[in-house]
Amino acid sequence: MSTMRTTDTDVLVIGAGPTGLLLAGDLAAAGIDVTLVERRPHGLSNMTRAFGVHARTLEQLDARGLADELLTKGTPLPRARLFGRLDLDLSRLPSRFNHLLVTPQYEVEHLLERRAKDAGVTFRYGTELRGLRQDADTVTAELTGPDGAPFTLDARHLVGTDGVRSAVRTALNLPFPGSSVIRSMVLADVRLTEEPGRLFTVSGSGDTFAFLAPFGDGWYRVMGWSRTRQVADSEPVDLDEVREIARRALGTDFGMHDPRWISRFHSDERQAPAYRVGRVFLAGDAAHVHSPAGGQGMNTGLQDAANLSWKLTAVLRGEAPDPEALLDSYQSERHPVGAMVLRSSGAIVRLAMAHTPLTRTARALAARFLNAVRPASARAMGMISGIGIAYAPPAGSGRPAGRRAPDVRLREGRLYELLRAGEFVLIAPAGEPPALPGTAPVSPARLVRATWTDPARRTAVLVRPDGYVHWTSR
Numbered sequence: 001m002s003t004m005r006t007t008d009t010d011v012l013v014i015g016a017g018p019t020g021l022l023l024a025g026d027l028a029a030a031g032i033d034v035t036l037v038e039r040r041p042h043g044l045s046n047m048t049r050a051f052g053v054h055a056r057t058l059e060q061l062d063a064r065g066l067a068d069e070l071l072t073k074g075t076p077l078p079r080a081r082l083f084g085r086l087d088l089d090l091s092r093l094p095s096r097f098n099h100l101l102v103t104p105q106y107e108v109e110h111l112l113e114r115r116a117k118d119a120g121v122t123f124r125y126g127t128e129l130r131g132l133r134q135d136a137d138t139v140t141a142e143l144t145g146p147d148g149a150p151f152t153l154d155a156r157h158l159v160g161t162d163g164v165r166s167a168v169r170t171a172l173n174l175p176f177p178g179s180s181v182i183r184s185m186v187l188a189d190v191r192l193t194e195e196p197g198r199l200f201t202v203s204g205s206g207d208t209f210a211f212l213a214p215f216g217d218g219w220y221r222v223m224g225w226s227r228t229r230q231v232a233d234s235e236p237v238d239l240d241e242v243r244e245i246a247r248r249a250l251g252t253d254f255g256m257h258d259p260r261w262i263s264r265f266h267s268d269e270r271q272a273p274a275y276r277v278g279r280v281f282l283a284g285d286a287a288h289v290h291s292p293a294g295g296q297g298m299n300t301g302l303q304d305a306a307n308l309s310w311k312l313t314a315v316l317r318g319e320a321p322d323p324e325a326l327l328d329s330y331q332s333e334r335h336p337v338g339a340m341v342l343r344s345s346g347a348i349v350r351l352a353m354a355h356t357p358l359t360r361t362a363r364a365l366a367a368r369f370l371n372a373v374r375p376a377s378a379r380a381m382g383m384i385s386g387i388g389i390a391y392a393p394p395a396g397s398g399r400p401a402g403r404r405a406p407d408v409r410l411r412e413g414r415l416y417e418l419l420r421a422g423e424f425v426l427i428a429p430a431g432e433p434p435a436l437p438g439t440a441p442v443s444p445a446r447l448v449r450a451t452w453t454d455p456a457r458r459t460a461v462l463v464r465p466d467g468y469v470h471w472t473s474r
């Protein structure tokens with residue numbers, strides 16, 4: 001029998017970006033001891049970067065009591081327009097959040113950081129992971145503190161949420177295969193003299209494309225690319241270059257002025273082959289990276305965190321009947337989603353860059369098809385917004401297990417309000433507590449019990465803490 005060593009913390013999370021903050025907050029809220037290590041000194045924030053929060057992410061934030069506050073800090077966009085002709089009507093999404101919320105990434109991070117602090121996460125800023133080793137029951141992280149002095153911390157599990165250049169991934173000797181998808185993109189947060197409407201717009205001629213979205217507070221995010229100006233990221237960029245690209249792609253620069261941030265960047269499409277190695281996990285940009293088209297990087301990382309946090313919690317509480325299988329399901333559920341996001345965001349960029357007659361025809365046909373065929377456009381919106389993402393049902397459970405649980409109204413309140421307890425929710429007919437399946441990784445004492453408002457509903461449904469169906473009695 002192995003004797004477990006005492007550890008400094010149950011879970012060590014490396015990197016306080018959005019992914020690490022959500023994960024650490026969830027674990028601490030569930031009573032798990034968490035330490036969050038961040039290389040940046042305290043008070044130095046990440047840049048704006050992500051500008052859009054999709055519907056499924058808003059649902060996850062709703063399940064943590066944060067969505068309504070975030071809605072006050074952004075602009076909901078009910079429609080998006082791609083390539084000048086493809087209209088995506090997000091108002092048709094079957095969600096309380098039937099839009100894209102345009103808000104700077106730091107607003108999401110502020111909310112998640114506050115929640116993590118309130119829940120009792122131990123933050124260690126100015127601290128960098130340099131290496132790690134693991135054995136059967138412990139992970140040892142090799143760190144340097146704010147004074148540069150090396151030290152180690154032992155944990156039961158470690159999660160690398162340390163971004164695209166992840167030191168955790170490197171320490172695991174994992175490759176990050178893929179390639180550069182687009183180079184020399186320019187980005188600016190600007191003010192405009194002409195009102196472009198509330199549409200999120202991506203348009204392009206094949207030789208240029210540009211994208212524009214309002215933050216809602218007078219600032220706009222503009223991104224652009226020109227085939228004729230392909231230079232290194234280090235090459236300076238000024239507002240004239242951004243305006244010129246916008247004029248060529250959108251027909252106008254809307255009188256851009258007063259940039260608060262201008263940058264040039266390139267974007268890779270890469271995915272780690274494994275999200276789990278023993279006691280160590282990867283999530284967010286550490287696990288996958290792709291073009292910002294579709295605005296899905298932060299959103300995908302937050303969904304990774306929501307998927308992993310309850311599984312680690314169940315295992316650390318000793319409530320998972322098969323802990324190894326439950327932890328492996330993080331990889332089997334989230335790796336295919338990461339691969340799908342790489343494909344879809346890559347397809348948007350490639351269509352935007354289409355410049356041969358053949359590829360431009362393909363783009364026009366794709367737009368016409370999606371505009372005309374409702375199920376196809378609903379599917380595209382479901383994938384981009386995250387609302388349509390489902391996982392394979394656990395062995396023997398059959399559909400609808402693995403599907404997103406919609407926010408139904410129950411006698412005790414909305415489902416996503418009940419999920420704020422961070423536990424499984426069992427919805428059953430009044431007065432008939434069903435026998436739970438032996439595979440449920442939860443102790444009956446922790447279940448949140450709820451009742452259908454419709455007395456005719458005879459089935460029972462067990463909803464996971466991340467809002468997916470675990471089991472149904474039918």
Ligand SMILES: Cc1cc2nc3c(=O)[nH]c(=O)nc-3n(C[C@H](O)[C@H](O)[C@H](O)COP(=O)(O)OP(=O)(O)OC[C@H]3O[C@@H](n4cnc5c(N)ncnc54)[C@H](O)[C@@H]3O)c2cc1C
Pocket residue numbers: 014015016017018019020037038039040046049050051052053105127128129130161162163164165166167168187265283284285286292294295296297298299300301
């Ligand atoms: C221009 C641009 C626009 C984008 N637009 C969107 C969008 O609209 N929607 C969207 O969803 N996504 C968008 N993204 C992507 C999004 O910004 C990222 O996917 C998101 O920040 C990833 O979050 P993360 O927590 O996984 O990693 P990060 O945000 O990169 O956080 C990683 C953290 O780890 C810390 N760290 C790194 N190494 C170490 C170490 N060794 N030790 C300790 N700490 C360490 C870093 O300091 C950082 O704080 C955009 C990105 C760019 C560049």
